[in-house]
Amino acid sequence: MPTRFSRHVAGCAVLAFSALATMQAAHAQSQPAGPVDARAVWQERSLSACRSEESSTAPDVCLLRTMQRSGARPQAIAAARMLVKANKAGFISAWRPLGNVALATVTYPFRANTNEGSLLIGSDGAAIDVDEDALREEDRATPAWQAFAAAHPDAVPFAPADFVGSTSTENGGQHLLFSTPLKSCHACAGDGALLVAYTVDKTGVVLERELLTIK
Numbered sequence: 001m002p003t004r005f006s007r008h009v010a011g012c013a014v015l016a017f018s019a020l021a022t023m024q025a026a027h028a029q030s031q032p033a034g035p036v037d038a039r040a041v042w043q044e045r046s047l048s049a050c051r052s053e054e055s056s057t058a059p060d061v062c063l064l065r066t067m068q069r070s071g072a073r074p075q076a077i078a079a080a081r082m083l084v085k086a087n088k089a090g091f092i093s094a095w096r097p098l099g100n101v102a103l104a105t106v107t108y109p110f111r112a113n114t115n116e117g118s119l120l121i122g123s124d125g126a127a128i129d130v131d132e133d134a135l136r137e138e139d140r141a142t143p144a145w146q147a148f149a150a151a152h153p154d155a156v157p158f159a160p161a162d163f164v165g166s167t168s169t170e171n172g173g174q175h176l177l178f179s180t181p182l183k184s185c186h187a188c189a190g191d192g193a194l195l196v197a198y199t200v201d202k203t204g205v206v207l208e209r210e211l212l213t214i215k
Helices: 017-021 059-069 074-085 143-151
Strands: 013-016 091-098 101-107 116-121 126-129 162-168 174-183 192-200 206-214
Touching (some): 059 074, 091 162
Antiparallel strands (some): 162 174
8 A cells, every 4th residue: 555655755865965066086187076967977997906805995995096097087986985975885887867867876896795776866966875775664564564574574675776667747747666676585586576656846856755565
């Protein structure tokens, strides 16, 4: 059963990417990094030295240094710095416009299992991690989750979420739909999926999140 919309996206993991408007990428260029956009994408170079146990440099520091030496754009380095600051060492590896918002794919090169994630980036610069806390307390209270959990007690969400489509709202905005697999282990077959909608207004600001169903 659908849950009621929350009044805003409070509780979402929001990275303050709006700060990128004034940040500068150290040792890269002297120009301001600018707002996060498609220029924040970095095509990965070899990071094997950063993963080496013999390396005396912390992986996150090594990542930023490698990006700088490879000629990454200031926007890409600034985005990676913000991820590092949020204890999520990684970089934006792909960019997909979705109307007035965008979906950024983040690669986390030093994680053991799930090496990709998704950030929904609004026109106001807020970046919502759609994989962080994919199943929330209010979701667990719904009859849909309780029925699913009774049948699959060991199933949990496994990132990354998949963007599966969008629908228009009456006021010119859109609902963006994401599906996250539910299973009992990383290599296990899926038991189901969470279908979540984010409501975006006509200007591109993300307003609300709703668990639609479990399928």
